[in-house]
Amino acid sequence: MIAHFAGGYGAATLSMKRDPLSIKQSGSEFPLILGRDVSGIIMECGLDVKYFREGDEVWAAIPPWKQGSLAEFVVVSGNEVSHKPKSLSHTEAAAIPYVATTAWSALVNTGGLSKDNCANKRILILGGSGGVGTFAIQLLKAWGAHVTVTCSQNAERFVRGLGVDHVVNYTAGPVEEPLSALEKFNLILDNVGGDTERWALNLLKPWSGAKYVTLVTPFLQNTDMLGIADGMMQTAATVATKALKHLVKGVHYRWGFFAPSGPALDEIRDMVDAGQIRPVVEETFNFSQVPQAFEKLEKGHARGKIVVQISKAGDEL
Ligand SMILES: NC(=O)c1ccc[n+]([C@@H]2O[C@H](COP(=O)([O-])OP(=O)(O)OC[C@H]3O[C@@H](n4cnc5c(N)ncnc54)[C@H](OP(=O)(O)O)[C@@H]3O)[C@@H](O)[C@H]2O)c1
Structure with missing residues (x-):
């Protein structure tokens, strides 16, 4: 996602909402600072x-209409920030907030899941090995859900290590068939998109409140291509048509979006400090290596997160 923003993705909508405190209203959105996760000390x-x-040690996920975290200082609102987990270094903590608040928004706010209603629910995560997937697996397992994921074969051991109950390898052929042979699901989190929604909603238990929540939506692409007004109208028409089409079949179709939230991070911090969730860091780069970090990001096939250390002293901020 951050790599997409670097290419100008979402510029039409995000430029409209740019925060004047964070980004000067100079008629241009540049210089634009990328990076959504931060862990550091309040100045x-x-x-x-x-x-x-x-002096408080905090973490946050910064919304994309503000300047990002690849900087020495960042400005965040009080409701976006939270005290960081004591059990993690800043480098480890910085791997969590953006994917955590995105997964939380999709699963909790949109999907209606909580620690009190997850026991024995069957959840399918399409694309389990990336940043959002690895966090979602851990959250759902901590809440007692049964979790199935799709991922490539070489990620199977890795996702099983995070607690996944069942794995379907998408590199061995179309996943619809092996997934259709399984008991139906209560919720699907789609991190893959493309043609998945053509078949994925058939895997849900109909007339049981089951939901399909996709994080891969055409919202920002529509506003980039058609402008704000037409893009929003197109988006509203698309989501309403799809939701209705699936509602008559007894399942719910929803779009999920990242939502910055200090209170969600407070709950996640407690789960991290209780040992229920751990950061999944694929590689750490120094600030001078940011271009290499982006090159790696653009290649895809992530196993968790790439972290950039801003301060020279690393975690001794
Ligand atoms: N709506 C929002 O506000 C929002 C916010 C954040 C992210 N997103 C979107 O959510 C998606 C996930 O984000 P992320 O940060 O977790 O991405 P990521 O870290 O790049 O992970 C994506 C993962 O998907 C796997 N994958 C690729 N094709 C697959 C397929 N056909 N079936 C199963 N797995 C597949 C890749 O691993 P392999 O090596 O196994 O291929 C990779 O690990 C992205 O599309 C992103 O743009 C949306």
């Missing part, structure tokens, strides 16, 4: 900020 607080103090 200064606004006068009405009560919950945090200078």
